[in-house]
Amino acid sequence: MSTSTVTPPPKKTNRLGLEVLSYKGSKTTLCAGCGHNSISERIVECFYELGVNPYNVAKFSGIGCSSKSPAYFLGMSHGFNGVHGRMPAIATGAILANRTMLGLGVTGDGDTASIGIGQFMHLVRRNIPMIYVIEDNGVYGLTKGQFSATADIGSTQKTGAANDLPPFDCCALAMKWGATFVARSFSGDKKQLQAIIKTAIAHNGLSVIDVISPCVTFNDHQGSTKSYGYMKDHESVLQELDFVPSYDDIAVDIPEGGVMDVQMHDGSHLRIRKLGRDYDPTDRLAGLKWLEDAEAKGEVLTGVLYVNPDKPMFLDMLNLADAPLATLPQTKTRPSREILEEVLEELR
Amino acid sequence: MxxxxxxxxxxxxxxxxxxxxxxxxxxxxxxxxxxxxxxxxxxxxxxxxxxxxxxxxxxxxxxxxxxxxxxxxxxxxxxxxxxxxxxxxxxxxxxxxxxxxxxxxxxxxxxxxxxxxxxxxxxxxxxxxxxxxxxxxxxxxxxxxxxxxxxxxxxxxxxxxxxxxxxxxxxxxxxxxxxxxxxxxxxxxxxxxxxxxxxxxxxxxxxxxxxAERMNATAGKIIIDGNAACALGAMFAGVTVVTWYPITPSSSLVESLIGYLKRFRHDPETGKATYAVVQAEDELASIGMALGAGWAGARSMTATAGPGISLMSEFIGLGYYAEIPAVVFDVERVGPSTGLPTRTQQGDILTNAILSHGDTKHPMFFPCSPEECFSMAIEAFDFAEQFQTPVFVMTDLDLGMNNWMADPFPYPEKPIERGKVLTGEDLDRLGGFARYKDVDGDGVGYRTLPGTKHPLASYFTRGSGHNERALYTEREDDYIHNMDRLAHKFEAMRKHVPGPVVRLAEGAEIGFIAVGTSDYAVRESCDQLRAEYGIEASYIRFRGYPFSEHLQDFIRRHERVYVVDQNRDAQLLALMRLELDPDLIAKLRSIRYYGGLPLDARTVTDETISQEGK
Structure with a gap:
């Protein structure tokens, strides 16, 4: 029997003194190799590394494989797995009730682009301050492989059946109608996805992140345009991204040539280094054109597609109180006896 | 000339x-x-x-x-x-x-x-x-x-x-x-x-x-429509999140509320709003936002009418099963489908009682007057949080959009009741909690709000099967246990919904049962029956569902009981049949009016006389 007294190495913690374990959730029940699991891992890393207080995060999802995943990260945050396609409404209500919460929504392409397209568009239109991650695999996994509305024209199911309708590009929709941080990434690109998620955490407004996340069981075959193989051949990475948190002591250097520096609402910085192509993520209209052209060429552009840290978001338009509405005391929410009398007098 | x-x-x-x-x-x-x-x-x-x-x-x-x-x-x-x-x-x-x-x-x-x-x-x-x-x-x-x-x-x-x-x-x-x-x-x-x-x-x-000749019967009274009275009730209930989609006859409820909130619910120091109003893209979104807000701890509400209710069905099931408070004002109009949008009906009683798929049951409040619109709106917000479930306040176009003479509303003296919410300190003391555990015997578990700063505060809310600890389950015993608790919670509501107004007439063989705006016609009809036919009739007006035990007592006391419905299919009566013994059901008769106009006394009197065989 060992009676070893070796002290374990000190545990690694973030600036809040929390271990990475505090950011994990329950064990995933998704398929081994599912892109969604990689996204969950990135979420854990980003929230841990930035030292986001898990008590201040509210997780939201709709229905589908993607929407199960909030159970697999940030176990110390409240979560709400709602109904199919209607996560935006739940998230909007919850954020109105408590504006101090950081909303993190995870959805799929069926949940967002098919049944939920209406709520998605109105979430975009309102620029609700939250992170909205679309785990985009072009199929309904949980009902075994039917096409979703992001499936590309001509892409095929496992059975060989081809999709004959054009896809919705959720990023283009988000850019057109009001989201203020829009990015596309690939579940297999750890560094890019991390920088994007971290920027979204810092952003004050709606962040729409469309992550191509292959479904290993129903849409990872030849003929799929959302497979690992297809992404390997057709992904066109626009930029090299670097996120510099606001609390980092590193003095903000003057960006070198070819590097764009975007200061986010919380004082952190997004460094964007162009890779070959001259994409300007602050030019919304040009970006839409880029997406259109890429689609025609069968390319998948990834990176930061649009960023606008200055546009007013919904809560400011409502002139909402700073403290959470949810816990305002009665003195703030029930008008006085005199006010009731004043109203009644008007009705006499 | x-x-x-x-x-x-x-x-x-x-x-x-x-x-x-x-x-x-x-x-x-x-x-x-x-x-x-x-x-x-x-x-x-x-x-x-x-x-x-x-x-x-x-x-x-x-x-x-x-x-x-x-x-x-x-x-x-x-x-x-x-x-x-x-x-x-x-x-x-x-x-x-x-x-x-x-x-x-x-x-x-x-x-x-x-x-x-x-x-x-x-x-x-x-x-x-x-x-x-x-x-x-x-x-x-x-x-x-x-x-x-x-x-x-x-x-x-x-x-x-x-x-x-x-x-x-x-x-x-x-x-x-x-x-x-x-x-x-x-x-x-x-x-x-x-x-x-x-x-x-x-x-x-x-x-x-x-x-016309001057009298003194309106001194001190006010004139108000039911929608504005509901709006005032909501404001004094401390509503914080209001979500809606315009639909006749409920639109003016929220429009009145917006008017009042703008005047009276801005922080005097900061000028900022102590409320949020969102005109949603549809009723799917309005109820979804209301539930999201209720989940996060707001006093939330929406207002709608029949077509909106149909759309809200899925979310109401989630609200029931995940146990989230919200107040839904249903200003009923004539259905089905678009129906007669500007005419009145008590058309959603049966639908709302069991709205959504699976086994669901929902409490309903039935105000009949502006006074009750005001008081029941306030009660409904307390009730929704006390029982952690969506509550329907059932008014109709007649009550909601017409002007009524009313007594001035008394200021709500009872403090706002937020229900079973655990704080971080509570969690320290208790060492944790199980969201859906029936600790107190009333079927209502304790909840925490997002933002509670405690490692044991979080739980995962879902519309899928869940156990006491809010964890995913498909187990037979977990499911049955949870559904039985929800049924028990519904039973516990019987004693807490607004109680009935009972008027027993001495020696009466017959009685009336009604809800909401049928009240005016039924009361006048009782007087007509006495004056014109020498018939005494008792009357019970239910103000809440699930019905209190007064229902059985009232039916037992009388030979024949007329259930008055402002709809074709006797929805109120049908709801009673669901829970009454056959001997009591046998005593029930139905008086129905569904022409879209407010019910009048003569219709009730004539139908009663006809069924009484006089």
């Missing part, structure tokens, strides 16, 4: 006949969009200000301009404010409906009409008062564009003369209607009213028996 245009062969009672004081109904038939609303409101207010109990009912089309609309004002010294079918005094302004309106009148009724319509040729047993509206309006309203709007005010003056309504009160009502900012408009309208009065005074010899 006589202006009493009656056929000599069938004379009706002339000026020497009997007088009927403070007991008549006036119907004004106009075209919508013609500004008649102002004239009608002023007429109603004038009677109210003379101390006479009064009610006003607007029967309007689902249209903005050009279709027929009728406004009925009932004055009743006995205080009956339900609709009265019989019209005593018609103001016929709409050429399209004038003929039919006149033909429907009972003998002896009076008709003020636009002279060119020549309505006096239609019948000889009515009192006709022709008024040349166009001729009268021109001198008092030089601007031809405004004449259409001012013209109606002339009939206020004519009717004031004929019914002895005091012109000072007409003036007061006008000023109130237009407010200080529209003094010019008030002046213009006052000129028209005076012109009508003066014309009538110099032209007509009164021949009908109807007359």
């Amino acid at each position: 006589s202006t009493l245009e009656v056929s000599p062969s069938e004379p009706v009672s002339g000026p020497s006949g009997h007088t009927i004081t403070n007991d008549f109904s006036i119907q004004v038939a106009t075209v919508n969009g013609s500004g008649s609303q102002t004239a009608n409101t002023v007429l109603m207010r004038s009677l109210f200000q003379m101390g006479i109990p009064v009610s006003g009912k607007n029967m309007f089309p689902s249209n903005i301009a050009g279709l027929p609309t009728w406004f009925t004002i009932r004055a009743s010294k006995q205080g009956y404010i339900g609709r009265r079918k019989e019209i005593d005094f018609l103001v016929a302004m709409n050429p399209e409906t004038a003929r039919e309106d006149v033909m429907k009148l009972d003998r002896g009724a009076a008709v003020v009409y636009d002279e060119p319509l020549k309505l006096n040729q239609l019948r000889s047993d009515l009192h006709f008062y022709p008024v040349p509206f166009d001729k009268l309006v021109a001198p008092v309203c030089p601007d031809a564009k405004l004449r259409k709007l001012v013209r109606n005010m002339i009939y206020d003056g004519v009717v004031a003369f004929l019914l002895s309504i005091e012109m000072d009160e007409v003036h007061k009502a006008l000023v109130k209607q237009f407010g200080k900012r529209k003094a010019k408009a008030a002046d213009l309208n006052w000129g028209a009213a005076k012109a009508g009065f003066e014309f009538a005074a110099r032209t007509f010899t009164k021949s009908d028996p109807y007359r």
